[in-house]
Amino acid sequence: MDLTTLIELDKQLLLAVNGSNSLFLDGVVKTLTTAYTWVPLYLSLLYVVVKNNDSLQKVLVVVSAALLCVFLAGSLDDMFVKPLVGRPRPTHDASIGALIDVVNGYRGGRYGFFSAHASNTFSLAVFFSLLIRSRYLTLTLITWSLLNCWTRLYLGVHYPGDILCGLIWGGFVGVAVWYVYWRIHRQMTGEGAFVSTQYTSTGYQHSDVDAVICVFLFTLIYALLRACFYLYF
Numbered sequence: 001m002d003l004t005t006l007i008e009l010d011k012q013l014l015l016a017v018n019g020s021n022s023l024f025l026d027g028v029v030k031t032l033t034t035a036y037t038w039v040p041l042y043l044s045l046l047y048v049v050v051k052n053n054d055s056l057q058k059v060l061v062v063v064s065a066a067l068l069c070v071f072l073a074g075s076l077d078d079m080f081v082k083p084l085v086g087r088p089r090p091t092h093d094a095s096i097g098a099l100i101d102v103v104n105g106y107r108g109g110r111y112g113f114f115s116a117h118a119s120n121t122f123s124l125a126v127f128f129s130l131l132i133r134s135r136y137l138t139l140t141l142i143t144w145s146l147l148n149c150w151t152r153l154y155l156g157v158h159y160p161g162d163i164l165c166g167l168i169w170g171g172f173v174g175v176a177v178w179y180v181y182w183r184i185h186r187q188m189t190g191e192g193a194f195v196s197t198q199y200t201s202t203g204y205q206h207s208d209v210d211a212v213i214c215v216f217l218f219t220l221i222y223a224l225l226r227a228c229f230y231l232y233f
Contacts, residue, residue, distance in 0.1 A: 010160055013159075014096075014153060023231055024227050026227075030155075032148070033152065043215075045212055048209060049063065061181060072176075077114060117166070118170060123171070131202065132200055145167075
């Protein structure tokens with residue numbers, strides 16, 4: 001399969017999942033794809049980190065690692081990869097732009113390869129999953145990342161190939177940053193695995209982790225209620 005065939009397949013896959021005839025779903029997606037919507041989730045992760053680390057130094061190492069994930073996964077993409085590759089977003093692509101179902105006039109920036117939403121969210125999902133080692137948190141964060149990826153396809157601002165490459169890069173960044181963090185953390189503390197029903201193997205309390213999951217669920221409810229409000233009022 002040559003590159004031209006892959007590009008054409010990418011376009012057809014996008015058209016199959018882009019948009020809908022539902023104004024309600026449009027509202028939900030617009031809310032979920034907005035970065036500010038997820039601030040409570042970020043704060044809940046910060047709460048778990050602060051609550052379960054016994055020194056400011058340890059907290060700062062985790063926070064620095066998370067910020068490094070965002071920088072390597074998303075900021076470098078926006079600053080260098082997108083303009084260097086120069087692949088137009090579907091909404092700016094003359095060959096497919098007229099076929100895209102645009103929501104509320106939103107078309108995104110000029111270039112779309114690769115998706116910073118996909119790489120950013122997946123790098124954080126992978127990093128915090130390895131950091132905390134909770135099965136339910138991992139499922140929640142992976143769902144959060146994939147949900148963000150779906151909103152970008154729904155809005156027609158990324159091709160599936162943009163999303164896939166973003167996920168691959170984000171996963172690599174998440175693992176690499178966690179490995180660096182682990183080496184630093186082990187030198188600082190020398191702590192081994194926790195054996196307790198109240199804590200994960202890395203020493204994070206299950207009850208604190210549940211707070212992150214609850215915030216994620218409440219954010220979904222907020223998106224649904226906000227869509228209803230704008231639809232009916």
